[in-house]
Amino acid sequence: MSTTTSAADGGAASEDERREAAAWATWQESPWGRLRYRVLAALLRERCAQLGPAPLRVLDAGGGDGRDALQLALAGHEVTVLDTSADVLGAARAAAVAAGVGDRVRTVAAGLEDLTALAALTRHRAGGSGSFDVVLCHDVLQHRGSLAQVGADVAVLVSSLRPGGLLSLMAPNPAADVLAAALRDGPAQAWVLLDAERGADPGTGRSVLRLDPAVVEAAVADAGCEVDGRAGLLTVTSLLEEAQRADERVVADLEELEVELGRRDEFRRTARFWHLLARRR
Template sequence: MQLHSMRDQITTSLRREAQRGGDLVEAELRDQRRTLTGDRDRRVTPGRDPALIERADLVQVSPGEGLGEHLGLGRISGRTRPPSSSQHGRCVEDLRRGHIQNLEATTDTFDEHRSRRRRQTGRVTDVFSEKLAAWRDYAETPWARIRYGVAGEVLRRQSELLGERIRILDVGGGDGRDALPLALAGHDVTILDPSAAWLDEASRRAATIGTKVTTIRGGLDDLPAGEWDLVLCHFVLRYRTGDDADVAALASLVRPGGRLSIMDVNPDGRVLRELLVGGPAAALAELQAERAMVETFQTDARKVTVDAVAREAVEAGTRPIGVYGNRIANDLLVDNTAKGDPAFFEDLLALELELCDREPFNRVGFAWQLIVER
């Protein structure tokens, strides 16, 4: 079987939004059954309709007629019924119709091809790099300054409890807006991020304010060895697959007695915000949605709750220190006009700092911040 004729045997059926899918697909090609193994990024089950698989980066077609000992590697997208079985949520079976794009013969094994891809900057990283200018604009808004002001105060308190000059690792630290104030306070800060553009931005910003940070290009799959006094992982887990091992891996980096700060968007807070901005129908849609849109980066992400992460952290051998809310009052104020007034902003920030660790306010903000101790 020639590669072009294999493509001709498969049709495409793509529509609607998608959520992250698994790694394994089994596909039926006409009268023959061949195994397609892919590192897919998306899957959705829209009501009663079949699920969709879109934009797999890696597809392995078992050697067969016309292919000799070669494997066909390409991209798969198509339509499948909801998964009948799973392996840690990553196996989708019984793909009935699909489409292979850019299929090419290769002697690489799937593992070799995937390993090479993991060393490269991924699609999510590309999204962030392309949106760096939009991020700069967002970071200057009053609500972004509230976000960093509150989180920064929480981190300042934690760092003071841990010592005068501590080692800090910021996983997914991007342009360093969380970590740079800690470096300016005299701590040894390392920023780990998969985007070279964002790390360059962090170094530039550090030089501008008269401090230094160490930057390492990599992600949660490339954690550096060693133990740290304080580890940050803010707004990263939402872009991951939901593997429980992520929190355990982060906890393993913390020295005994050290602390870990994990921060992400609060799904409950988004529902309340949608109620205020768009009304009950919008709030209901947000409540029922499996994923959430990230407007600044024009991508979607999974929903991560503080309770789920706290359970994983405890299972990893840490104990919770506190849960802090972020942008609590800010997101209840739909009219942003007054937030640009310096006096109003200072009052708003002061209120946020008073509310951030108080129940039940810390549960209804735009974001949550969990501090645990190893």
């Protein structure tokens, strides 16, 4: 069974938080949401295999209900999911048990800024903090309060990696926001978003930072990492979704195409999400 280590109080969510969580869960279960997880899982399995044989030690920071983490646990890796919400951590544990990998998934109720919690995650291993092979932080950084906070978060994440370890970051792509706004609301709204610092989260509608991947790459370099790969997620799909053409057969056919498009620079620049991989020096 999975183990929960409480480093902070994972209190009950507010009504607004519950509504946002429900909206996000609805998107996760949509054909497009499920495709996002499958495409990213394919990319991560490939890169983790290059680091060495399982089990690798993986931290999923802000991992929510553990959907990204679960795929790595199924591949044989030891995964720790970090999140502030007791509700979603409970869902992560339940999903791991249901998938038969409860012994490979542990959860920690804490936030990115909780350095003590991050150190405690690996205290039982030689080297303490900084001994994870892989650190994920997906769909989190855009929810932070400022670009300065994002830079501090990246530094914390890198500090939990071993030298040579892999950092995986992902957030909504500002370029895709503009295209989606033009399709959904017309050119006027696209103009509004073109140079805006904040926009609406694709899943919940909540106000979030519009993070240029180049800005995050600079923070990664400042924190002591070298970029090791760039990808886009949901390139064609983002346009189909806004056109409301959801069809399970179409989504199944798109998966292989999306994986390939995400690897190519000319397509990744307008994908719905940007994905950055970096190695700690």
